[in-house]
Amino acid sequence: MxxxxxxxxxxxxxxxxxxxxxxxxxxxxxxxxxxxxxxxxxxxxxxxRPARVRLIAGVRTDAAFEYEGLVRTLVLELKLRSRVDLAGPLARRFGALVRRALAEAPHGTVVLRVPPSARGARRRGFDPVVLLLRRGRAPVGSALVRRDGRPGGGGGRGGAGGRSGDGQKELTATERVAATVGALRAVGVAGRTVVLVDDVVTTGVTLAEAVRAVRAAGGTVVRCVAVASVED
Ligand SMILES: [Zn+2]
Incomplete structure (x- = not known):
């Protein structure tokens, strides 16, 4: 041109x-x-590009996109190179899904984020999920805390959560689940309904742990919303 x-x-x-x-x-x-x-x-x-719907820990999980091709490129450019100028197309659909989830949920439902991996957070200095929620005109909500008490931080349990890129790729699926259970803690959700949000869902192990943490704290997860999901 x-x-x-x-x-x-x-x-x-x-x-x-x-x-x-x-x-x-x-x-x-x-x-x-x-x-x-x-x-x-x-x-x-x-x-x-198509959206995805999965069932994780018995909870409907809406992903704005399949994690492939150009969508994968956009997510990686945002997360690894802080290319916030590419956030728009991801934020629009992700934000719309979060707003829809809240509209369909009981009044007073809160948004909780799965915290980013410790390594990713240190490297980036920003939380891509927060950025995408803001850009997508959705409530940002608060983050689940890791077992070591630091939201999104701390190096306990190898960064916790078994997230890819955190040096846990070599673990078997069973080992990954074992390393993840108990990694997250929810605060202040007793008797409340919750929409959980995350960026990329791969195995679903981390999101399942987040659902477990909310339930353990007396809350109910009514839906999970992710930016993108790999084929399961
Ligand atoms: Zn182009």
Whole structure:
């Protein structure tokens, strides 16, 4: 569409983007067309991607997207490179799902976030779920706490939660569940209904632990909402 320019190797382009960050216009992460973080064609492509519904610990879990292709790229760019300029398409659908969940839930239902992994939180310095909720005009709510008492922080139990990227990938499914149970704690939810929110659902083990924590604290999870979900 615009003037072609000599295209640098992909890794150099990526390195450049990481340095340039939000200061200058960048190429589309989907197709590489210059000067747009996500071009109109790729936006349309993302908007056409399917949502997912799963059942985790007996709770309906709405994911705004399948975690694949360009959606996966957007999530990773946001989480790993703080590309908040790419949050829009994710935030719109995720926020709408959270607002719908609340509209269908009993009055007084609270939103609780599954805390990010300790390593991810340290690396990023921001919580992508909070950012997406804000951008999606949904209530941010508070975070479940880890067993060590620090919301989203602390290194206890290997960052807890068995989340991928936390060095627990080598664990078997059984070991992962065993390492996760008891990792999270819910506070102030006795007798209340709760919508749980998270970014990416993979095995569902972490979300199941979050549901367990709410139930253990006397609350009821009426729905889970995620930004994206892998095939289960
Ligand atoms: Zn594009």
């Amino acid at each position: 615009t003037t072609p320019r000599s295209s640098p190797p992909r890794d150099r382009a990526a390195a450049l983007r990481a340095v340039v960050g939000l200061v200058l216009p960048v190429d589309c992460v989907g197709c590489g067309v210059p000067d747009r973080a996500l071009c109109a064609t790729c936006r349309t492509h993302v908007a056409a």
